[in-house]
Amino acid sequence: MKKILCTTAVAATMLVACGPKVPQLGDASIDEVIAAMTLEEKAHLVIGTGMAGFSGDSAVVGATKKLVPGAAGTTYPIERLGIPSVVLADGPAGLRIDPKREGDNQTYYCTHFPIGTLLASTWDQELVENVGKAIGNEVLEYGADVLLAPALNIHRNPLCGRNFEYYSEDPVVSGKIAAAYVRGVQSNGVGTSIKHFATNNQESNRMMNDARVTPRALREIYLKGFEIAVKESEPWTVMSSYNYMNGVYTSENPELQTTALRTEWGYKGMVMTDWFGGKDAVAQMKAGNDMLQPGVDKQYTAIVAAVKDGSLDETVLDTNVRRILEMILKTPRFKGYEYSNKPDLKAHAKVTRQSATEGMVLLENRNGVLPMTASVKNIALLGCTSYDFIAGGTGSGNVNRAYTVSLLDGLKNAGYTFGVDLKKTYEEYIKQENERNKPKGDDKLTAFLPTPRPTEMSVSSELMTQLVAKNDIALITIGRNSGEFIDRSLADFSLSASELALIRQTTAAFHAAGKKVVVVLNIGGVIETASWKQLPDAILCAWQGGQEGGNSVADILSGKVSPSGKLPMTFPVAWADVASSKNFPSEGRMSDFGFDRRNTDKKENLWDYTNYEEDIYVGYRYFDSFHKPVSYPFGYGLSYTRFEYSDAVVKPEADGFTVTLSVKNAGTVAGKEVVELYAAAPDAQKANKPEKELKDFVKTRELKAGESTKVTLKVKSADLASFDEKTSSWVVPAGTYNFLVGASSRDIRATLPVTVAASSVKANNIFKPQTALKTLTR
Numbered sequence: 001m002k003k004i005l006c007t008t009a010v011a012a013t014m015l016v017a018c019g020p021k022v023p024q025l026g027d028a029s030i031d032e033v034i035a036a037m038t039l040e041e042k043a044h045l046v047i048g049t050g051m052a053g054f055s056g057d058s059a060v061v062g063a064t065k066k067l068v069p070g071a072a073g074t075t076y077p078i079e080r081l082g083i084p085s086v087v088l089a090d091g092p093a094g095l096r097i098d099p100k101r102e103g104d105n106q107t108y109y110c111t112h113f114p115i116g117t118l119l120a121s122t123w124d125q126e127l128v129e130n131v132g133k134a135i136g137n138e139v140l141e142y143g144a145d146v147l148l149a150p151a152l153n154i155h156r157n158p159l160c161g162r163n164f165e166y167y168s169e170d171p172v173v174s175g176k177i178a179a180a181y182v183r184g185v186q187s188n189g190v191g192t193s194i195k196h197f198a199t200n201n202q203e204s205n206r207m208m209n210d211a212r213v214t215p216r217a218l219r220e221i222y223l224k225g226f227e228i229a230v231k232e233s234e235p236w237t238v239m240s241s242y243n244y245m246n247g248v249y250t251s252e253n254p255e256l257q258t259t260a261l262r263t264e265w266g267y268k269g270m271v272m273t274d275w276f277g278g279k280d281a282v283a284q285m286k287a288g289n290d291m292l293q294p295g296v297d298k299q300y301t302a303i304v305a306a307v308k309d310g311s312l313d314e315t316v317l318d319t320n321v322r323r324i325l326e327m328i329l330k331t332p333r334f335k336g337y338e339y340s341n342k343p344d345l346k347a348h349a350k351v352t353r354q355s356a357t358e359g360m361v362l363l364e365n366r367n368g369v370l371p372m373t374a375s376v377k378n379i380a381l382l383g384c385t386s387y388d389f390i391a392g393g394t395g396s397g398n399v400n401r402a403y404t405v406s407l408l409d410g411l412k413n414a415g416y417t418f419g420v421d422l423k424k425t426y427e428e429y430i431k432q433e434n435e436r437n438k439p440k441g442d443d444k445l446t447a448f449l450p451t452p453r454p455t456e457m458s459v460s461s462e463l464m465t466q467l468v469a470k471n472d473i474a475l476i477t478i479g480r481n482s483g484e485f486i487d488r489s490l491a492d493f494s495l496s497a498s499e500l501a502l503i504r505q506t507t508a509a510f511h512a513a514g515k516k517v518v519v520v521l522n523i524g525g526v527i528e529t530a531s532w533k534q535l536p537d538a539i540l541c542a543w544q545g546g547q548e549g550g551n552s553v554a555d556i557l558s559g560k561v562s563p564s565g566k567l568p569m570t571f572p573v574a575w576a577d578v579a580s581s582k583n584f585p586s587e588g589r590m591s592d593f594g595f596d597r598r599n600t601d602k603k604e605n606l607w608d609y610t611n612y613e614e615d616i617y618v619g620y621r622y623f624d625s626f627h628k629p630v631s632y633p634f635g636y637g638l639s640y641t642r643f644e645y646s647d648a649v650v651k652p653e654a655d656g657f658t659v660t661l662s663v664k665n666a667g668t669v670a671g672k673e674v675v676e677l678y679a680a681a682p683d684a685q686k687a688n689k690p691e692k693e694l695k696d697f698v699k700t701r702e703l704k705a706g707e708s709t710k711v712t713l714k715v716k717s718a719d720l721a722s723f724d725e726k727t728s729s730w731v732v733p734a735g736t737y738n739f740l741v742g743a744s745s746r747d748i749r750a751t752l753p754v755t756v757a758a759s760s761v762k763a764n765n766i767f768k769p770q771t772a773l774k775t776l777t778r
């Protein structure tokens with residue numbers, strides 16, 4: 001064989017042939033690796049490896065086996081440069097991968113942890129960080145590298161189908177809970193992707209819908225949570241959203257992905273699209289949306305062509321590539337971590353069981369009916385959902401778990417018995433109902449959609465008489481399922497006729513016999529409560545507590561744990577009372593499917609818009625500023641004990657204020673309390689500012705009866721600023737602000753006036769709406 005002579009002359013053109021000179025990621029600098037990459041390799045790296053079917057890293061280039069079956073995506077490997085393919089997998093309530101693999105007897109179940117809304121209802125950043133740790137451990141041990149979570153879009157309207165994945169109507173709760181989650185997951189050496197950046201507040205037509213929002217509402221409400229999460233937790237990646245925002249796809253918007261995110265907030269990580277999000281690959285590269293997932297050929301071709309014809313500067317592409325390589329360098333796959341495929345699912349079941357109890361919210365408890373006293377042994381367990389408990393929502397936020405503990409099983413495990421065993425009757429009935437409700441067609445998407453809940457079974461008066469005679473108490477579960485791809489309808493928000501009939505019939509019969517009735521809400525989002533809440537003796541909003549849900553509810557009902565969750569959103573009296581309802585579809589609309597669009601552009605006529613006319617008046621900011629009655633206010637939740645606040649004082653610090661107070665458990669059982677700190681600006685009405693805004697919150701440790709603790713809350717002066725559109729600045733007018741210490745947004749226990757000096761910080765003049773918005777003002 002003829003030897004190639006390695007001279008300096010030929011070396012420049014024949015580096016590869018002259019020995020191991022090709023720079024390897026990790027050994028060589030990133031600059032050297034990028035310099036060695038061909039344009040084609042760069043274009044491959046910035047798009048994923050494609051996606052056949054609905055889930056899965058189905059197209060790992062050159063691999064004979066999928067890396068982690070059921071993961072949402074992978075990055076493009078370039079072996080000659082030592083760049084491995086890394087695995088991206090959903091999602092917020094736990095890792096979503098396929099539980100079974102062909103020709104393999106092992107199972108790959110993951111723990112279904114509580115939904116995001118429940119985690120936020122704990123108001124406990126330490127707890128959420130611990131849940132994140134457990135989730136991240138499953139990511140690591142199942143061989144994934146980046147978890148596509150947390151999801152922190154604002155609960156703009158109760159009907160958003162993905163609210164269950166999201167945290168709150170308030171950006172401080174959303175941002176701080178997300179940051180805690182990110183810190184927990186990333187402590188395992190795996191990454192997160194905070195999503196969906198930004199204004200993905202509805203599923204209706206999500207890929208073709210323009211969210212029209214003022215710069216002020218963006219800055220103060222919709223971006224604020226992301227800003228907090230970026231600054232407090234440094235997520236490895238950010239996922240841009242599907243929708244347009246003020247006329248531009250968020251993934252194609254440099255103001256969002258670069259000016260705000262990187263220049264203003266100092267973000268150093270990588271941005272990826274949501275799956276098939278956006279349209280113009282070159283615009284996405286330029287915007288700073290570094291990676292396109294899952295990647296389609298058309299994007300590759302467009303990027304290569306644009307560099308060749310000079311419309312995309314290769315240095316822009318190099319920046320995108322650099323951020324991806326920096327991410328890959330941190331991954332366990334790059335580091336060669338030998339994952340076990342055997343995370344400790346038993347230990348994690350305990351984590352989910354305990355964390356779920358901490359986020360359940362006791363809405364009513366007349367005459368202390370809960371916890372159930374020792375005299376309660378036999379329970380009349382009603383409502384289909386009691387037997388078919390909902391662990392979480394559907395779509396990419398679902399988790400393939402090994403089991404779900406129903407309320408029936410949870411109560412059994414806690415030693416309760418049932419005067420009349422309704423298990424078989426209900427199970428048969430649910431089967432029939434599910435058959436009746438089975439969606440038509442075999443569309444793969446169907447599996448991802450929430451299935452209609454069964455109509456409640458009617459209970460004959462003979463059976464009800466028997467139930468009353470043989471039981472000490474009645475429990476009724478009301479269930480709601482929601483998920484990605486579809487918003488909820490107004491009908492889903494309201495109780496159905498069969499549900500109302502069941503509550504009426506049961507309460508009438510049990511109350512006539514001097515017995516109590518408890519309603520458990522196994523729901524993923526807000527429902528109507530005002531019209532029926534006076535009927536039962538207690539209402540526990542259990543949310544969707546993950547796979548151990550039934551055990552967690554039993555822990556609360558039995559008094560093993562005192563409820564300590566509080567609402568991270570308002571429960572309105574009526575759906576129409578919510579300010580955004582004027583601009584939110586109520587019929588439960590689907591997302592469009594933008595897939596074809598990339599090849600045909602046929603669906604362009606689906607373009608639509610949503611005017612965010614309520615502006616900054618989202619949730620309690622609206623209800624409290626406009627003095628509207630609510631069913632349950634933001635920040636509200638009962639306990640089995642009661643707490644007294646005292647000695648609240650405020651102290652100025654170098655860059656803000658510290659509020660301290662004593663919280664005393666003044667009741668008879670142990671419990672934890674959430675303390676909320678709001679700020680009320682001077683002349684709020686005149687200045688068109690909310691009546692009050694949450695600035696900080698804290699949850700106490702468990703306090704024994706009679707025990708006190710001191711809590712500390714902090715507000716930076718800069719956090720008192722509102723965004724002034726005229727000058728594009730964050731402005732704090734001088735004056736007297738009131739710090740309000742509350743047990744909820746409508747239960748203020750102390751008012752602390754503080755004098756604040758004026759300040760103003762210039763921001764970029766970006767996010768201009770392309771059409772005038774008629775916004776709500778005070």
Ligand code: BGC
Pocket residue numbers: 072090091148195274275396484
């Ligand atoms: C969802 C994302 C998810 C992605 C990958 C999309 O449909 O909007 O939240 O991470 O799919 O599964």
